[in-house]
Amino acid sequence: MSESDHMETFCNKSSGNFILNSTYHTNLNAHLSALSNQSSLAKYYNLTTGLASDTVHGMFLCTGDVNRTTCNSCVKTATIEIAKNCTNNRELMIRYSDKFFLLTLETQPNTSWRSTDLIPKTFGKFKERLSDKMGEVIVRSSMLSSSFTPYYLMDTTRYDNLYDLESIVQCTSYLDPGNCSTCLKLALQEIIECCSDNRWAMIWTPKCLVSFDTYDSSLPPLPPPTRSGCNKLGGMVLAVAASVLAFLL
Template structure:
């Protein structure tokens, strides 16, 4: 009996540790939450609040089935529009977990009574608004995440040319991957082995657009993301840049890097009506 109890206790402990480890590993990585303080407010007893609850519940339900979904709830003046978009390279379980986490985050963090909000995670984005945003290209709010580690000066110019050429290829390819031709529309990733006189390295690149954009606007959105990366993350070895309808991500390995003395984690927020954003540096 004592042996059985010890074995049972060990199995219980093992299962508990495994469950907790899985939960920790599967937590989506929050980047930034934007609450448009210039938009209208609503009260907790209003019809808009009820419509928002219905909308966010719908987004959570659909996130286990799809990587993208949009919905509109209610009639004017209490209409609310919402959407989620998950990264094309994550599982349905991770997508659902991210959207569920985001729909909780977006109703807190000072967005409780705000009619327009958007939250970015590394794995997904969720937004809602009293103004329709479907089919529109928007330059902000944006969120970026990039590494402190950067390239030595001798690698910078060749790397920039290689990255620019590769991203342009992916933009053209992405615009052709519509919902009729791909299980994950407007999503492309690529791995390239780069060889030059200073050495070789691996470049992983990923781009994705929201399916509510047409091909031309998908290209426009991704080029805005390219401009954003150039502005925020110049010479970074790893970078991600998100705007409301698309994102760009690249990663390199195999090259020597330089790093700032602190190597610390920090967040920088920039404010402006049409250019609100936040950068995470790691």
């Protein structure tokens, strides 16, 4: 999928507001524009604009399996949604913030999507397989801090000649391997608890994502399934495009 799809917006009301047409506001507009432009060149990027109390820190992250055109479309959509939905707030997620946040482990807010279709009984001990396989993928991904797309890993495993389990994990490139692994393990715990009976699901946090999908590679592709979503609110803004995660603080 290549179309941008706005998913959720989280605005941190407790972070305070900025004054319209202030220096911070000017810096923010320039900052969002720069991030949007950079998303046509890279899948992840961070930037700092301004000085002292007028400083804006920002980043975006697109998953490793999407092209730059899709990434750029997502980040552009996210910057528009931020301006529209979180007027005056100093902290959001695509994300931007007046606080430096890149190296900090954060698990809230998070949001998830899952299919409305449940897994068949013929899949057997699916929950256990999902937990074991994604745990393995998380361990492998934490070793990829210096790869071309840091911490991104996709694994596809065939089970009982019945179905394929596709597992995707990714952290922001600025986390150290230990915090990346912790973020992914906590996200996996959430997805196991909420969605291990579903055909596919994905969960995003400010610093990592976990996703799984089941399908039969021996059959023609099915049309896109319907989906449902849930979230745990915190303070930030999430705008996502299909397989893309875009953050700014």
